[in-house]
Amino acid sequence: MKKIIALVMALSFAPAISFAGGPPPATQAGIESKDYKWNAQEGEKIEALKLKGNAKDGKEGYEVCGACHLPSGAGRPDGTFPQLAGQHTTVLIKQMADIRAGLRDNPTMYPFAKELTDAQELANVSAYIESLCIPAVHGMYEGPDAAKQIADGKVMYEKECIECHKANGEGVKDKFYPVLAGQHYKYLLRQMTEIRDGHRRNANPDMVKIIKKYDNQQLVAISAYQASLSMPGSTCKAGPAAKTSKKK
Numbered sequence: 417m418k419k420i421i422a423l424v425m426a427l428s429f430a431p432a433i434s435f436a437g438g439p440p441p442a443t444q445a446g447i448e449s450k451d452y453k454w455n456a457q458e459g460e461k462i463e464a465l466k467l468k469g470n471a472k473d474g475k476e477g478y479e480v481c482g483a484c485h486l487p488s489g490a491g492r493p494d495g496t497f498p499q500l501a502g503q504h505t506t507v508l509i510k511q512m513a514d515i516r517a518g519l520r521d522n523p524t525m526y527p528f529a530k531e532l533t534d535a536q537e538l539a540n541v542s543a544y545i546e547s548l549c550i551p552a553v554h555g556m557y558e559g560p561d562a563a564k565q566i567a568d569g570k571v572m573y574e575k576e577c578i579e580c581h582k583a584n585g586e587g588v589k590d591k592f593y594p595v596l597a598g599q600h601y602k603y604l605l606r607q608m609t610e611i612r613d614g615h616r617r618n619a620n621p622d623m624v625k626i627i628k629k630y631d632n633q634q635l636v637a638i639s640a641y642q643a644s645l646s647m648p649g650s651t652c653k654a655g656p657a658a659k660t661s662k663k664k
């Protein structure tokens with residue numbers, strides 16, 4: 417019943433443009449609502465977290481994802497699609513469920529996330545992504561002032577982010593704190609801007625409070641620093657896997 421109501425609401429508020437893949441995502445208030453718990457354990461997410469994922473089965477489920485995130489899970493250095501390889505399974509599962517629930521204003525993936533209601537399938541796809549090696553290259557800040565931006569970003573990061581995202585940007589798996597190291601610079605910058613401006617409403621409110629006070633320039637510096645860190649885990653060797661990732 418709830419689903420039907422959400423669908424009807426989504427349809428009645430739909431803008432005149434429609435896009436392939438059905439109705440636009442319902443949007444949820446998330447952290448803008450007093451009762452929202454950013455890490456509430458419910459729905460397909462909690463089921464998927466309890467299940468053991470089968471990477472073999474997940475490979476098949478991942479095929480459709482590869483169209484955007486690339487078969488290697490490297491995403492795009494221009495930041496349109498995040499790198500998924502190297503991310504914690506808990507984070508992958510939470511973000512997929514949250515995108516489906518309308519907590520991130522990004523309709524591109526919604527039609528695909530919408531289909532992912534099966535907890536075992538979610539667990540399988542995440543297990544498959546976890547099995548991918550970490551691409552050797554990713555999008556970095558490339559301005560001539562990169563060294564200064566990274567240095568400024570490091571100071572801010574170590575003051576306010578390290579507590580949750582840890583010294584090397586490795587995050588904390590069982591707390592849903594994402595790996596930031598190795599992620600594309602432009603994706604990080606876009607996410608930080610969206611978190612600050614209320615377009616991504618599924619984050620830890622303590623982080624949102626911190627990010628709210630940063631101006632665009634500070635977000636550039638801190639993103640440049642995050643992207644300069646290396647993702648923990650096994651890096652891809654040159655070979656078939658590396659070939660699938662797009663060279664800049």
Ligand code: HEC
Pocket residue numbers: 477478480481482483484485496497498500503507508509511512520521522524525528529532541594
């Ligand atoms: C049509 C392109 C497209 C397809 C297909 C797609 N995604 Fe995405 N995905 C995106 C975009 C764009 C984002 C970034 C969303 C944003 O900026 O809020 C994203 C974000 C994500 C994130 C969040 C990453 C993070 O660091 O927060 C996960 C996890 C994810 N996708 C997994 C998947 C999986 C698994 C599939 C296949 C079932 C899939 N995606 C299919 C476009 C796509």
Ligand code: HEC
Pocket residue numbers: 498510572573576577578579580581591592593594595596599604607608618619620622623626627638
């Ligand atoms: C209190 C813990 C906490 C603090 C402090 C914190 N974060 Fe986060 N951060 C999180 C959590 C939890 C998420 C995942 C939120 C979600 O589920 O959407 C996240 C997500 C992110 C993302 C999105 C990653 C992705 O893959 O989509 C970025 C970027 C980020 N944080 C950067 C920062 C920066 C920079 C700081 C310091 C200015 C910071 N965070 C401080 C907990 C924290």
